Amino acid sequence: DGGITQSPKYLFRKEGQNVTLSCEQNLNHDAMYWYRQDPGQGLRLIYYSQIVNDFQKGDIAEGYSVSREKKESFPLTVTSAQKNPTAFYLCASSTDRGSGNTIYFGEGSWLTVV
Amino acid sequence: KQEVTQIPAALSVPEGENLVLNCSFTDSAIYNLQWFRQDPGKGLTSLLLIQSSQREQTSGRLNASLDKSSGRSTLYIAASQPGDSATYLCAVARNNAGNMLTFGGGTRLMVKP
Numbered sequence: 001d002g003g004i005t006q007s008p009k010y011l012f013r014k015e016g017q018n019v020t021l022s023c024e025q026n027l028n029h030d031a032m033y034w035y036r037q038d039p040g041q042g043l044r045l046i047y048y049s050q051i052v053n054d055f056q057k058g059d060i061a062e063g064y065s066v067s068r069e070k071k072e073s074f075p076l077t078v079t080s081a082q083k084n085p086t087a088f089y090l091c092a093s094s095t096d097r098g099s100g101n102t103i104y105f106g107e108g109s110w111l112t113v114v
Numbered sequence: 115k116q117e118v119t120q121i122p123a124a125l126s127v128p129e130g131e132n133l134v135l136n137c138s139f140t141d142s143a144i145y146n147l148q149w150f151r152q153d154p155g156k157g158l159t160s161l162l163l164i165q166s167s168q169r170e171q172t173s174g175r176l177n178a179s180l181d182k183s184s185g186r187s188t189l190y191i192a193a194s195q196p197g198d199s200a201t202y203l204c205a206v207a208r209n210n211a212g213n214m215l216t217f218g219g220g221t222r223l224m225v226k227p
Contacts, residue, residue, distance in 0.1 A: 043215070048214060105157035106157050
């Protein structure tokens with residue numbers, strides 16, 4: 001089935017540790033996105049990529065890094081510089097930059113600092 | 115900077131009621147507005163997408179309207195059912211940025227049997 005797969009579903013990070021969240025899509029979408037959601041709040045854009053080997057910072061990129069070496073994959077690394085990383089992370093993709101294209105989301109990954 | 119606000123933050127209604135969820139945004143220069151559904155601990159599912167040139171979209175028991183000039187959108191749910199219980203989020207696509215979205219905080223809906 002076509003869709004977006006995020007892994008792991010639950011992840012625990014120790015202080016000072018980098019962790020990487022995986023996002024894979026088989027929808028042949030050009031654009032991919034990472035959002036962060038805090039409890040009871042909406043989503044905020046961390047990074048986005050509209051084409052392979054290119055990505056741009058969103059509204060809250062500090063403490064995060066990404067790569068886009070393959071069209072299907074857009075991993076997010078939460079670095080030790082992110083001081084408050086505990087949140088729900090959502091990956092998404094869409095066909096292109098057009099205004100009428102539906103965006104699809106993965107099931108999300110929970111990250112907790114221990 | 116675009117800001118999106120949803121009112122109310124939470125809503126509880128008996129089954130069968132018609133209800134309206136509200137969304138407002140501060141910058142009318144948008145590509146489109148979308149309504150999403152989110153079940154607890156899950157990703158988002160797109161319900162309706164309204165282009166900036168459109169006034170409304172309908173899908174089954176759902177109807178969404180858009181008034182760009184006043185910076186408002188409403189999601190109307192007819193004959194609500196317990197299965198409609200979820201969080202509903204609206205999001206606006208930033209001008210010239212395709213599907214880069216600015217989200218509201220959501221309305222948490224509970225429909226009681």
